[in-house]
Amino acid sequence: MMSKRIIFTIVLSLLFFQNYAQIKSYKRGVSYGYHSAYDMQKYSENISWWYNWATEPDSAIKTTYQNYNVDFAPMAWNSSGISNVNNWVNTDPNVKYILGFNEPNFKEQANMTPSQAAAAWPSFQAIADSHNLKTIGPAVNYCGDCVSEGGVTYNNPFKYLDDFFTACVDCKVDYIALHWYGSGNSIVGYVDDARKYNKPIWVTEFASWDYSNPVQNLNDQKKYLAGTVNFLERDPDVYRYSWFIGRTNSGPNTYPYIDLYGNDGQLTPLGQLYMDIPVYDPDFKFYIPGRIESEEYYLMSGLFAEITEDADGFLDIGWTDNNDWAEYKINVAESATYNLSVRVAGTNPGIIDFLIDGTQKVSVNTPNTNGWQNWQTVTTKIDLQAGEQMLKMLVKDAGFNINYIEIFHIGYISPNNFKIQGIGETCTDKNNGQIVISATENRDYVATINNEVYYFTTSKTLNKVTPGTYNICITDSGASFEQCFNVEIPKALLVKAKAYVNKKNAEIEILQGTGPFIVYVNNVYVLETASPVFNIAVKNGDVINVKTAIECEGVFTEKIDLLNEIVAYPNPTNGFTEIAINVQEIKEIKVELYTSQSQLISVHNYQVVEGKIRLSLEDFPSGIYFAKIGKGNLKNLRVIKI
Helix, strand or coil: CCCCEEEEEEECECCCCCCCCCCCCCCEEEECCCCCHHHHHHHCCCCCEEECCCCCCCHHHCCCHHHHCCEECCEECCHHHHHHHHHHHHHCCCCCEEEECECCCECCCCCCCHHHHHHHHHHHHHHHHHHCCEEEEEEECCCCCECEECCEECCCHHHHHHHHHHHCCCCCCCEEEEEECCCCCHHHHHHHHHHHHCCCEEEEEECCCCCCCCCCCHHHHHHHHHHHHHHHHHCCCEEEEEECCCCCCCCCCCCCCCCCECCCCCECHHHHHHHHCCCCCCCCCEEECEEEECCCCCEEECCEEEECCCCCCCEEEECCCCCCEEEEEEEECCCEEEEEEEEEEECCCEEEEEEECCEEEEEEEECCCCEEEEEEEEEEEEEECCEEEEEEEEEEECCEEEEEEEEEECCCCCCCCEEEEEECCCCCCCCCEEEEEEECCCCCEEEEECCEEEEECCEEEEEEECCEEEEEEEEECCCCCEEEEEEEECCCCCCEEEEEECCCEEEEEEEECCCCEEEEECCEEEEEECCCEEEEECCCCCEEEEECCCHHHCEEEEECCHHHHCCEECCCECCEEEEECCCCCCCEEEEEEEECCCCEEEEEEEECECCEEEEECCCCCCEEEEEEECCCCCEEEEEEEC
16 A cells, blocks of 8 residues: 655644534524524524514514525414414415424413314414415423313423324324423433324424533533534434524523524624534445544434544544444445544443444444543454445443544554644753654554654653754554654743733733743732733832743833823924823922923923823924923923924
């Protein structure tokens, strides 16, 4: 096999990012009202539909929402909204679906018993039949304060639907609607329970909002969103879904951390993640040799995705139990024996079987990596025939997460196999930089660094490295590949900062240096902070010293001289000009006035009134004058008399 030479340029560290070819999801939507055109334009990039619990769109985009290729689904919130839905669909030919009854088993929502909902449904169905529309059934959820009928209190949403369908034998319902606010992977079982109706499912509200297991921060909500959306996106029984909610009054950084939008037309980090979850394409195939991202399965059972902390990847899948599985469509370029590598993390040893078109090919033993995000790669060999086939990953002994599967020719090394880090020297002229090499796959490697040869299997660290640029080429003992990198070892940092001063405060911005930063004013300790930007109280003449965590980075020093900012207004003037004196403690100040030929023409002590002095040029001819203000370190100010 021909070896491959790949060159990377590295500054400080080498990072790899997974890129997804994103297409628009026909499933993904938003439950939210109060839209603007800017909101609509932004989420139309990867959102196909929306609703606002009303019979017609928001006034701001009522006549223009069609321009963004995003479907609007009107809702009859309860029976009284049915006629209004009819009015809207009579005026809007773009409507394809109509939503019926919002959480009817909740007293504080639609508040309809199953028989009441069944009695109202034929009128709702008639609208759909007359306009060739699809109906989405009553949107149910588990509740606390629930409606009752016939001695039954409808806490259970599926009991409600059972009795609704019993009372509505001839009713036509095209889709089941669900709401869900559980945590973790609980939505999997909830959707499973809804499959018994043998109808496609709309999850029209969902977020992690479980008071028994509340999210603690935005990262928790992001983890929930990523796993849940990946599941809904790829489940064949889920037709559409919509996150709750676009925007709240409390904002994106306040519990329950559910906002998709910040300012008008701007996505929050959660909103951007909602956009970025890979879109399901049932015809997609992974080409072999290549990498299979675990979360991009064709079908699966029992597994659930999460945001990975691995250096390479976006999502991983976990929550593994025995007999869970995932299937991937693959297209193999040529018949051969390949290396099959699995990137795993877990707290127990495990076993994965790999099958091709239902026939078992190999088993992989996964190690205990001592953590759900402590990743290792295990490798075995697999014989594959050329052509399209189905690869099945079957969990035989659970206790691990899977980031990706790689299938490459024997001897091949993925470009992502090596991580190279260049660490700069700690102090100027110490020449104590480091080059750190780590390999995902365990092999006998040979690294050539500026013509010096080093041997390692999984990692190698070079110490006492002089700042500069180094060429690193890595092969294995069989010379079956070669990958080359450039890494830079930076020189030691010296502290650099800027000071922005007003009458009472100085804002210090550390541009270069290692935190935490220790601050002194007039050699008296003031504070210690990890933030590179901070404020301290000062007065004129104070001396600020900032030390970093590394002594040899030096000290930043700034003397506060508030007279540096003095200005005159008006300037030019035809008589008087006012000069601002920004030093609160100065009550009187000396001003020497000179001509442009440096002739002293006036010396006077001025009283500072409300931070200003009033300089008179009335008795002098037109021309350019220079005012020297203060004592000792005089401040020069040019004043023009017209």
